[in-house]
Amino acid sequence: MIKAVVATETARLEAVLERMRQLHPVTIDLSLGRIERLLAKLGNPERRLPPVAHVAGTNGKGSTVAFLRAMAEAAGLKVHVYTSPHLVQFRERIRLAGKLIGDEVLADLLEEVERVNGTDPITFFEVTTAAAFLAFARTPADLVLLEVGLGGRLDATNVIARPAVSVLTRISYDHMQFLGGTLAEIAWEKAGILKAGCPAVAGPQADPAVIRVFRERAGELGLPLYLHGEDWTARDSGSGLRYCADGQVLDLPYPALLGAHQLDNAGLAISAARHLPYDLDRDAISAGLRRVEWPARLQRLTRGPLAATLPPGWALWLDGGHNDSAGEVLAKQLAAWTADGQPVDVIFGMLGSKQPQDFLRPLVPHVRRLLAVGIPGEANALPPDDAAAQARAAGIAAAESADSVQAALDRLVQADGPSARVLICGSLYLAGRVLRDNG
Structure with missing residues (x-):
């Protein structure tokens, strides 16, 4: 009986998602106007969230979010997570206080958003982002980890007025038809998530032009920017990950995620965690590094x-x-x-x-x-x-x-x-x- 109910709710969710995909004829249409209008009609749930870590970049966003989640949960925090795309099931994109959102709950939220939106133009990603914000506002938690879908400046997630920390991962060439043909142009779009007075951290970059863009934007907004190689480092010590910042050294275990690049992502997550309103101590960071999981990354x-x-x-x-x-x-x-x-x-x-x-x-x-x-x-x-x-x-x-x-x-x-x-x-x-x- 339980299996039959679960199958019914899964089928209902798939039907709702398929209907949502028909809402807007353009697969990618970057804009904030539609999502801002919809969120206003929903009572602006994005203004009633726990502290938010907002993550943009080309490579390493998902891994950085996974590290942050693992460390925060090891510290006993309840964490909401919004990522994209999913791998197997759509509901992988939304975690409520540490657990994947249920099919029935997600279907109900999407139908609610659909009713409120009415016949107004809206994209699939905007609808699902609004549903995630509703879920996060209604379920108690300590932290929201919010991954940008595409770009940053005009991404539907970029409606958070004051994130606890903005996180910028490695910038590479991707989606150039939407973000620009140079790394500097792409970096400018990604840096659109930065908010006046709110701290930001940035991971290692291959092109100095990217750092220049980050510095310029941070200067314009008057926000503290913490850069890899200047304000913090993360490297292989030969026996684990060595993280250094503010004259302090943390010797930590190797991350459970394979690859030298994951040392950078782990270091970026640690840097971001230092700007959250919680104390993630060495034990929590170490436990998070050991427990972290992120499928399809080596x-x-x-x-x-x-x-x-x-x-x-x-x-x-x-x-x-x-x-x-x-x-x-x-x-x-x-x-x-x-x-x-x-x-x-x-x-x-x-x-x-x-x-x-x-x-x-x-x-x-x-x-x-x-x-x-x-x-x-x-x-x-x-x-x-x-x-x-x-x-x-x-x-x-x-x-x-x-x-x-x-x-x-x-x-x-x-x-x-x-x-x-x-x-x-x-x-x-x-x-x-x-x-x-x-x-």
């Missing part, structure tokens, strides 16, 4: 039908990174893997709106073979043959197409050569599909 798949395909000695990994910076991060991990003598094979799929060669080029020296696949259910996915051609153009000579992830795994295992690590990568949408299919 995640090893050890169970399920895909993993079962692999014979002994092989390993299956999954990552949702999809731009040049993500490629550079993955290349560092692949270099570490191949240093022990075991080759790396790649299963690759990407949306057509991305820059596949920019992502793949750093991986070239470390990849033995690549099989390109489509992304089921995504109309904008690169066709496998096109994705394979892009891989060859980037420099991976042994690049071909396959009909599916399972077919690609079968071919890799049956090919001549030693056992390998297999990395599925190129898209969060592909990663979500893999997690769904792999149970």
Whole structure:
């Protein structure tokens, strides 16, 4: 009986979400006017939230939020979280006081927002953001972690007047058709979340122009800005993560999330936590680093039908990174893997709106073979043959197409050569599909 009720509520939620997707003909239409009007009609729930950490950037937003959540919860705080996109279920985007929102609760909220909005123009992301704010305002908690959807300045989340802290992760090339063609232009859009008098922290950046933009915007708004490399650092001490700020040193365990870049994300989260109205001590920070979870970020798949395909000695990994910076991060991990003598094979799929060669080029020296696949259910996915051609153009000579992830795994295992690590990568949408299919 319980299973039947759950299935009914899940079906109702899916029906509501599908109806919401038809509200506005444009998939991405950056503006604050519609969301501000809707929130006013809802009684401005965004003004009745616990302290907010607002996170923008291109790479590392989700991981930084995951670190903050893990550390805050280790300190005993109840945390609301809003992130996007989801991987398997839409409700992954909203956590209420530490738990995923229920299907029935979310469906009720969306229908309430729909009724209040009436026939006014609104986008899918704006409706779901308004529903999240309603849920957060009605459920007691100590903290809200709010991830920007796209950009910052005109993102639907950017209606928080006074965040406890604004957080800026690494800026890279992505969504240039909306945010600009240079890193400085993209950084200016991301820095749009900064608010007068409210502290901000920024992670390491590849281009000094990004830092200049952050400094200029902070100066205009009169807010304190805490920069990686100047006000705080996070590095590998050889035995863990060493965080330094204000003359103090914290020697901490390695983060549970794999990759050297996660030291930067963890350090940024620690820097942000220092500006929250709570005392997150060394024990809470250490526990958070050990417990943190964030799927599809260099995640090893050890169970399920895909993993079962692999014979002994092989390993299956999954990552949702999809731009040049993500490629550079993955290349560092692949270099570490191949240093022990075991080759790396790649299963690759990407949306057509991305820059596949920019992502793949750093991986070239470390990849033995690549099989390109489509992304089921995504109309904008690169066709496998096109994705394979892009891989060859980037420099991976042994690049071909396959009909599916399972077919690609079968071919890799049956090919001549030693056992390998297999990395599925190129898209969060592909990663979500893999997690769904792999149970």
